[in-house]
Amino acid sequence: MQAEDRRVQIISRSTDLFLEQGFAGTSMSMIAKRCGITKASLYHHFNGKDELFVACVTSGYQRALDALTEIIAQADRPAGQKLAEAMTVLYDITISSSVGRMSPLIAEVSRTFPNVARSFHSEYIAPQQDLVWNLIEAGQASGEFKDLDRGLLFHMLFGPIVTLSLSREMFSTFDDLDEHFPVGHLRDGHLNVILGMLRKDR
Amino acid sequence: MQAEDRRVQIISRSTDLFLEQGFAGTSMSMIAKRCGITKASLYHHFNGKDELFVACVTSGYQRALDALTEIIAQADRPAGQKLAEAMTVLYDITISSSVGRMSPLIAEVSRTFPNVARSFHSEYIAPQQDLVWNLIEAGQASGEFKDLDRGLLFHMLFGPIVTLSLSREMFSTFDDLDEHFPVGHLRDGHLNVILGMLRKDR
DNA sequence: GTCTATATCACGATAGAC
DNA sequence: GTCTATCGTGATATAGAC
Numbered sequence: 001m002q003a004e005d006r007r008v009q010i011i012s013r014s015t016d017l018f019l020e021q022g023f024a025g026t027s028m029s030m031i032a033k034r035c036g037i038t039k040a041s042l043y044h045h046f047n048g049k050d051e052l053f054v055a056c057v058t059s060g061y062q063r064a065l066d067a068l069t070e071i072i073a074q075a076d077r078p079a080g081q082k083l084a085e086a087m088t089v090l091y092d093i094t095i096s097s098s099v100g101r102m103s104p105l106i107a108e109v110s111r112t113f114p115n116v117a118r119s120f121h122s123e124y125i126a127p128q129q130d131l132v133w134n135l136i137e138a139g140q141a142s143g144e145f146k147d148l149d150r151g152l153l154f155h156m157l158f159g160p161i162v163t164l165s166l167s168r169e170m171f172s173t174f175d176d177l178d179e180h181f182p183v184g185h186l187r188d189g190h191l192n193v194i195l196g197m198l199r200k201d202r
Numbered sequence: 203m204q205a206e207d208r209r210v211q212i213i214s215r216s217t218d219l220f221l222e223q224g225f226a227g228t229s230m231s232m233i234a235k236r237c238g239i240t241k242a243s244l245y246h247h248f249n250g251k252d253e254l255f256v257a258c259v260t261s262g263y264q265r266a267l268d269a270l271t272e273i274i275a276q277a278d279r280p281a282g283q284k285l286a287e288a289m290t291v292l293y294d295i296t297i298s299s300s301v302g303r304m305s306p307l308i309a310e311v312s313r314t315f316p317n318v319a320r321s322f323h324s325e326y327i328a329p330q331q332d333l334v335w336n337l338i339e340a341g342q343a344s345g346e347f348k349d350l351d352r353g354l355l356f357h358m359l360f361g362p363i364v365t366l367s368l369s370r371e372m373f374s375t376f377d378d379l380d381e382h383f384p385v386g387h388l389r390d391g392h393l394n395v396i397l398g399m400l401r402k403d404r
Numbered sequence: 405g406t407c408t409a410t411a412t413c414a415c416g417a418t419a420g421a422c
Numbered sequence: 423g424t425c426t427a428t429c430g431t432g433a434t435a436t437a438g439a440c
Contacts, residue, residue: 003405022310024226027433041406043435104306107372108224114375121373151384152391159362166368170309171323173316182353189354197395205423230416243424245417407440414433422425 007045007055010035015056015098023053023109054116057106060099061124067093068131079139080199084191086135090158091187095165099124104166129154136198145198156197160190209247209257212237217258217300225255225311256318259308262301263326269295270333281341282401286393288337292330292360293389297367301326306368331356338400347400358399362392 001009014031021030028049032042046052067089071082094100102120110117136153139145168181203211216233223232230251234244248254269291273284296302304322312319338355341347370383 001405006405020313022224022226022313024224025310025314028435029433037405038407039434040408040436044405047435049434103368103372104309107306107368108227108310110372110375111222111224112227117372117375149391152388155362155366155388155392156358156395159365160357161361162368163361163364164357166305166309166364170305170312170319173312173319174323186354186357189351190357193358193395193399196398203423208423229414231414239423240425241416242418242426246423249417251416405440407438409437409439411436412434415431416429417431418429419427420425421427422423 003045006035006037010042010045010052011055011059014052015060015102018053018056018105019098019101023105050113053109054113054119057099057102057116057120058123060097060102064093064097064099064124065127065131068128072131072135079135079142079144080195082135083139083195083198086132087157087187087191087194090132090161091164091183094161095168095183100165101169103162104169129158132157139198143200146200148198153194153197157194160186205247208237208239212244212247212254213258213261216254217262217304220255220258220307221300221303225307252315255311256315256321259301259304259318259322260325262299262304266295266299266301266326267329267333270330274333274337281337281344281346282397284337285341285396285400288334289359289389289393289396292334292363293366293385296363297370297385302367303371305364306371331360334359341400345402348402350400355396355399359396362388 010031013034014026017026017031017034020026028039028042031052032039035042046055068086071085071089074082106117106120132154133150136145136148140147164181164183164186168177171177171180174180212233215236216228219228219233219236222228230241230244233254234241237244248257270288273287273291276284308319308322334356335352338347338350342349366383366385366388370379373379373382376382
């Protein structure tokens with residue numbers, strides 16, 4: 001297999017394993033086996049486990065951010081409607097995409113590799129918040145939204161989503177997972193609360 | 203040292219280590235050294251690493267729940283005021299106490315030991331939610347609060363708190379941590395949003 | 405680019421003396 | 423209750439042939 005294709009495959013398979021078993025719980029042997037090669041071949045493509053993990057975290061950033069950018073860039077539509085679509089995307093990428101589900105993992109390794117947490121923040125969290133804030137400011141400029149503390153808005157907007165993702169990871173063995181944590185229902189109610197915070201009273 | 207004292211010491215020290223290094227990242231040797239004994243002595247008190255970890259998670263439950271119970275049981279006072287105090291306690295135990303900070307850890311081990319996640323939910327999360335819900339129902343009975351979907355309320359109430367705790371763990375190496383995540387400020391704004399959801403409109 | 409073979413080390417856990 | 427000594431395993435990582 002070509003080197004680049006192999007790299008992509010390794011990142012994909014090892015991301016799955018890290019999500020399943022955690023960082024320390026995933027060994028290079030397991031990764032090699034999952035890719036159908038030996039450990040020595042694996043080390044030909046990545047110098048070590050740390051480097052591979054960083055590649056896994058980093059590779060998911062752009063795709064997730066692109067989906068958000070697309071919504072912000074759309075032709076003029078009510079900010080409330082854009083926000084509704086943005087929140088749908090945020091729920092999707094936080095709960096279903098690898099980069100969103102990696103938050104607890106990054107917390108796990110952040111003490112050992114503080115750089116991972118820093119890059120996660122500066123290359124993913126901060127740009128994501130900036131994109132959402134652009135949307136909010138557009139709504140304020142058009143008079144649809146009122147002024148609101150940025151930190152508080154993100155606390156109320158991202159907080160429930162990230163916790164929902166964490167809960168679903170944590171209790172993934174529950175057979176009534178969707179009953180305990182019904183994503184669509186919670187997202188709709190959440191959106192209404194956020195709109196209530198943003199919309200000018202009467 | 204007496205067996206019981208030693209057990210307590212081991213649980214305390216190993217809880218710190220698990221929080222610092224994760225489950226797989228913490229070895230029995232590290233724990234023994236931190237306690238000033240050898241590995242063999244450690245195994246005299248706990249049959250294995252799993253058992254020790256479960257003891258760490260479990261030992262924090264009751265203290266955290268007691269603090270909440272105290273508030274609910276207080277003499278009659280406006281439900282809004284009780285809720286404000288309950289949220290202060292929830293922020294404290296989720297962000298500062300070991301059991302609150304253990305959520306990402308439990309997510310890490312939940313695949314390998316599903317029982318840990320189940321016990322965490324049934325012995326800590328569910329009772330905590332029941333206590334808060336008692337408070338809400340009292341407010342509804344007195345006419346102070348309106349009806350509200352239980353799942354949505356918990357989504358909006360616990361979500362931001364748990365995520366704030368996770369973020370502070372994840373970015374604990376940031377030197378401007380309290381500037382990025384000002385607990386008191388976010389808690390006050392959060393309370394107002396929750397009260398806005400619960401209070402009857404004019 | 406992939407392999408076999410191996411070096412080196414730390415892990416969880418145990419045996420048995422005191 | 424704590425110790426020294428050790429077993430067996432699996433971890434990261436490398437050497438060198440093809």
